[in-house]
Amino acid sequence: MKHTLSVLVENKPGVLTRVAGLFARRGFNIESLVVAETENPLVSRMTITVDEEDHTVEQVGKQLHKLINVLKITDLDPAGSVERELLLLKVKADAQSRSEIMQIVEIFRAKIVDVSSAVIIIEMTGTRDKVSAFMELMKPFGVVELMRTGRMAMSRGKRPT
Amino acid sequence: MKAADVILEALKREGVDTIFGFPGGVLLSLYDAIYDSDIKHILARHEQGAGHAADGYARASGKVGVCLATSGPGATNLVTPIANAYMDSVPMVAITGQVSRHLIGLDSFQEADVTGITLPIVKHSYLVKDAAILPRIIREAFYIAGTGRPGPVVIDIPVDVTKEEMEYDPKVLPAMDLPGYKPTVKGHPKQVKEAARLIAKAERPMIYAGGGVITAEASHELRELALRGRIPVTTTLIGKGAFPEDHDLSMGMLGMHGTQYANYAMSRADLVIAVGVRFGDRVTGNIAAFAPEAKFIHVDLDPAEISKNVTVDVPIVGDAKKVLTDLLIEVEKLGLSPDSHLPWTEQVEGWKRDHPLVAKVSEDGEIIPEVAVRKIWEVSRGEAVVCTEVGQNQMWAALHYLSRHPRRFISSGGLGTMGFGFPAAIGAQVACPDALVLDIAGDGSFQMTIQELATAVQFCLPVKVCILNNQYLGMVRQWQELFWNKRYSQTCVECQPDFVKVAEAYGAEGYRATRTEELEEVLRTAFASDRPAVIDIRVKREANVFPMIPAGGSVHDMMEREP
Ligand SMILES: Cc1ncc(C[n+]2csc(CCOP(=O)(O)OP(=O)(O)O)c2C)c(N)n1
Numbered sequence: 024m025k026h027t028l029s030v031l032v033e034n035k036p037g038v039l040t041r042v043a044g045l046f047a048r049r050g051f052n053i054e055s056l057v058v059a060e061t062e063n064p065l066v067s068r069m070t071i072t073v074d075e076e077d078h079t080v081e082q083v084g085k086q087l088h089k090l091i092n093v094l095k096i097t098d099l100d101p102a103g104s105v106e107r108e109l110l111l112l113k114v115k116a117d118a119q120s121r122s123e124i125m126q127i128v129e130i131f132r133a134k135i136v137d138v139s140s141a142v143i144i145i146e147m148t149g150t151r152d153k154v155s156a157f158m159e160l161m162k163p164f165g166v167v168e169l170m171r172t173g174r175m176a177m178s179r180g181k182r183p184t
Numbered sequence: 185m186k187a188a189d190v191i192l193e194a195l196k197r198e199g200v201d202t203i204f205g206f207p208g209g210v211l212l213s214l215y216d217a218i219y220d221s222d223i224k225h226i227l228a229r230h231e232q233g234a235g236h237a238a239d240g241y242a243r244a245s246g247k248v249g250v251c252l253a254t255s256g257p258g259a260t261n262l263v264t265p266i267a268n269a270y271m272d273s274v275p276m277v278a279i280t281g282q283v284s285r286h287l288i289g290l291d292s293f294q295e296a297d298v299t300g301i302t303l304p305i306v307k308h309s310y311l312v313k314d315a316a317i318l319p320r321i322i323r324e325a326f327y328i329a330g331t332g333r334p335g336p337v338v339i340d341i342p343v344d345v346t347k348e349e350m351e352y353d354p355k356v357l358p359a360m361d362l363p364g365y366k367p368t369v370k371g372h373p374k375q376v377k378e379a380a381r382l383i384a385k386a387e388r389p390m391i392y393a394g395g396g397v398i399t400a401e402a403s404h405e406l407r408e409l410a411l412r413g414r415i416p417v418t419t420t421l422i423g424k425g426a427f428p429e430d431h432d433l434s435m436g437m438l439g440m441h442g443t444q445y446a447n448y449a450m451s452r453a454d455l456v457i458a459v460g461v462r463f464g465d466r467v468t469g470n471i472a473a474f475a476p477e478a479k480f481i482h483v484d485l486d487p488a489e490i491s492k493n494v495t496v497d498v499p500i501v502g503d504a505k506k507v508l509t510d511l512l513i514e515v516e517k518l519g520l521s522p523d524s525h526l527p528w529t530e531q532v533e534g535w536k537r538d539h540p541l542v543a544k545v546s547e548d549g550e551i552i553p554e555v556a557v558r559k560i561w562e563v564s565r566g567e568a569v570v571c572t573e574v575g576q577n578q579m580w581a582a583l584h585y586l587s588r589h590p591r592r593f594i595s596s597g598g599l600g601t602m603g604f605g606f607p608a609a610i611g612a613q614v615a616c617p618d619a620l621v622l623d624i625a626g627d628g629s630f631q632m633t634i635q636e637l638a639t640a641v642q643f644c645l646p647v648k649v650c651i652l653n654n655q656y657l658g659m660v661r662q663w664q665e666l667f668w669n670k671r672y673s674q675t676c677v678e679c680q681p682d683f684v685k686v687a688e689a690y691g692a693e694g695y696r697a698t699r700t701e702e703l704e705e706v707l708r709t710a711f712a713s714d715r716p717a718v719i720d721i722r723v724k725r726e727a728n729v730f731p732m733i734p735a736g737g738s739v740h741d742m743m744e745r746e747p
Contacts, residue, residue: 032364033363037299037311040303044304045304048304078491081491082488082492085487085488085490086488088487088488089486089488090364091307091308091328091362093364
């Protein structure tokens with residue numbers, strides 16, 4: 024099962040290595056990982072997606088807790104949180120295909136951020152599923168390259184993540 | 185004040201009286217400060233020796249052990265001791281020198297990424313890039329190493345940092361900055377009540393105790409619980425001494441080389457009270473067949489140990505001493521008494537009577553290793569601090585040297601490090617200057633850190649190395665005999681030094697015993713001496729350790745004795 028772990032850590036050198044190293048050493052696989060500073064510059068947030076058994080994820084959480092620089096771990100409930108991923112996608116676009124691409128972009132509320140004679144770059148955000156669906160639709164036009172950030176997630180309501 | 189002096193002052197404030205170390209280029213400023221310091225420095229002959237000595241010191245004293253090594257090769261030589269301390273949860277602070285800050289990352293002379301290399305084997309680590317934070321880092325390091333589930337902490341200090349001038353007021357306690365570290369927990373009262381209920385209700389309870397009991401200094405409480413309900417107690421290798429092994433409720437060690445009665449009792453128990461243990465594979469064997477009829481209560485300070493290897497029924501995260509104290513109150517309320525589990529206690533005693541450990545003197549005078557260990561026990565009146573190497577010697581020592589007190593049996597459990605015992609004994613002797621400290625050794629293991637004889641002699645540490653010399657890498661040979669058709673590939677090591685002469689060459693005493701009747705006299709003389717000694721005990725070469733449950737097996741696969 025997929026789990027999204029939101030991990031608050033001290034913003035110090037080497038903390039990412041400690042967290043990533045722990046996953047590697049204990050044989051847990053990271054599916055995606057997003058790291059950045061929070062509103063408090065002394066604290067960073069890591070959003071880690073793993074696809075593991077519940078029991079394994081519980082072990083991951085406990086082992087993470089033992090790292091001195093880890094402050095808080097939340098295993099986000101998908102229903103109780105908002106999740107987003109950012110996609111940048113460069114796709115071939117000639118005079119014929121351009122309008123069709125633009126239509127799909129419109130439907131998905133994506134955005135064209137760069138246009139040149141042969142390709143355009145599209146930016147879109149959404150849930151993982153939505154991003155994947157959009158990518159599927161773009162494939163026939165000829166995807167030149169794509170980048171996705173991996174999942175970020177925030178819990179709904181007043182309670183902090 | 186120079187940062188190097190600040191380091192020593194800060195160590196003193198943490199109660200450090202001894203450092204085990206070995207100097208080098210980047211440590212010159214620190215060693216210059218040590219020259220005038222009243223902290224004792226024990227110069228090992230290899231950093232691995234220094235690290236294991238700090239480990240042995242920590243296990244024997246309960247204090248944090250401190251070792252010191254130079255950058256690059258000095259620090260990498262500490263990797264084994266750090267891993268060893270990590271696996272057995274031993275409080276240790278390892279200080280390593282590092283190249284100057286501006287040279288880090290440039291593959292400079294004797295540079296090694298020590299915090300990187302040790303990352304998976306430390307409780308925490310620091311690379312100190314600013315002298316001003318040294319006092320805080322040192323305070324934090326000792327706090328982290330010594331509290332909660334203890335473990336090693338590495339402090340890597342660049343040489344230019346040690347030379348800085350800085351302000352230091354020994355009266356000011358630096359504030360710690362550890363928002364993510366909360367080491368002490370009290371067991372949940374509801375869980376404790378539930379555990380008490382299970383204990384009172386159980387028909388066939390067993391206590392399975394480990395190193396966590398010793399760390400938490402909970403032996404007294406454990407004993408109370410065992411006596412209150414006459415519950416048999418088995419311990420892990422690291423837990424030896426948590427419960428007096430000469431008590432009639434003691435089942436000795438369990439697991440791969442555990443006693444028959446401990447393993448039988450575990451296989452029939454309906455309740456296992458696990459305290460400060462981690463259900464390691466050397467204990468459980470085939471995990472599905474481990475205590476198959478039992479419910480589990482698991483008391484441990486480390487939540488990550490709970491349900492890691494087995495699913496437990498009543499997890500209690502907390503300090504063993506506090507939890508057991510609360511548990512005693514609860515079982516009292518439920519009227520737990522010495523005959524609560526009567527038929528069971530008698531059954532267990534029956535197993536103990538019918539399947540005792542054997543140590544049979546040979547008729548031809550050849551020394552049987554078990555007999556040697558029992559003789560060592562007898563001559564030392566069971567009161568020595570016993571360190572062991574790894575292999576058959578370790579298992580014979582564990583089975584036949586009955587420990588009565590905590591912190592009196594010191595062995596490399598999790599990592600199984602050959603060469604650990606002798607330097608650990610040196611550290612233990614520093615911690616317990618008046619005790620008789622032994623290293624029960626194998627000839628192979630002893631040769632891995634034999635150079636520490638010089639350390640023992642220089643610092644007048646009268647450790648006695650009792651080599652059970654079989655001229656084999658015995659434990660590996662045993663597996664080859666049992667499972668690999670007696671093909672003794674690379675385990676026959678008849679080419680070995682004359683250990684008596686080696687000892688004498690180093691300035692220690694050397695003894696040899698080749699026949700059973702010589703043993704007592706030799707041991708008495710060696711133990712009575714105030715100098716370090718090596719006793720070369722020539723044992724029956726192809727003796728094996730039994731009982732044995734092959735790796736991954738269960739009690740049904742137990743080999744009771746020589747086939
Ligand atoms: C550093 C290290 N290398 C290798 C091993 C694997 N090993 C485990 S027991 C053993 C044999 C030990 O021989 P010896 O010290 O002579 O003890 P004996 O088993 O004969 O008592 C070996 C090689 C180990 N545990 N540690």
